[in-house]
Amino acid sequence: MKLLLATHNKHKITELKEALKDSGFEILSLDDFPDMPEVIEDGDTLELNSLKKAKELFDHTGITTLADDTGLEVEHLNGEPGVYSARWAGEGCTYKDNCEKLLRELRNVAPDERKASFRCIITLYGKDIFKTTEGVLNGHIIDHYRGSEGFGYDPVFVPEWHNITLAEMPLNEKNKISHRGLAVKKMVEIIMEMKKAE
Ligand code: IMP
Secondary structure (H helix, E strand, O other): OEEEEOOOOHHHHHHHHHHOOOOOOEEEEHHHOOOOOOOOOOOOOHHHHHHHHHHHHHHHHOOOEEEEEEEEEEHHHOOOEEOOOOOOOOOOOOHHHHHHHHHHHOOOOOHHHOEEEEEEEEEEEEOOEEEEEEEEEEEEEOOOOOOOOOOOOHHHEEEOOOOOOHHHOOHHHHHHHOHHHHHHHHHHHHHHHHHHHO
């Protein structure tokens, strides 16, 4: 059975393939469908964007699709950037632009007021299938970059109970605690239950 990952992001494909390696699926990604029209992520919640991606790609390919949408929610910024995490510093911005904006916005903010969480919503959508899971990783934003692994806001995010950033953590360690890792784990459990019930 095939499973389509609704992403071109190499970091995410690697992370998700690792997390799903025992699921028994042949894993495909958007790289296997170069002519697929881009899904416009214009929902105002992570839940809506994740469902939109999974549904549009299933409608187009007929393959059960797994889509995720993640936001970084910073307490001091009233939950921003949230659903706008990818393009927070402006259209066409880089991960570095976003991290720099975050460090600027939190300049002079006290260490105990720098709490943040990654929240990931995963949707599995297929014929007679619509399942959603959530994973949350709490932590805080430091005031400088550390580490070169991972992507996005990883170099400035220190997870709760740790003293290294996600960018200083090996990928298999990140997967064990990450928002996406937790949401995928819950989804894999649901998939296994569905298979048992068949
Ligand atoms: P997406 O919905 O998963 O594409 O995530 C939106 C944005 O959140 C990305 O462009 C990244 O900036 C950020 N992001 C998502 N997942 C992670 C992560 O695991 N680490 C750091 N940043 C992330």
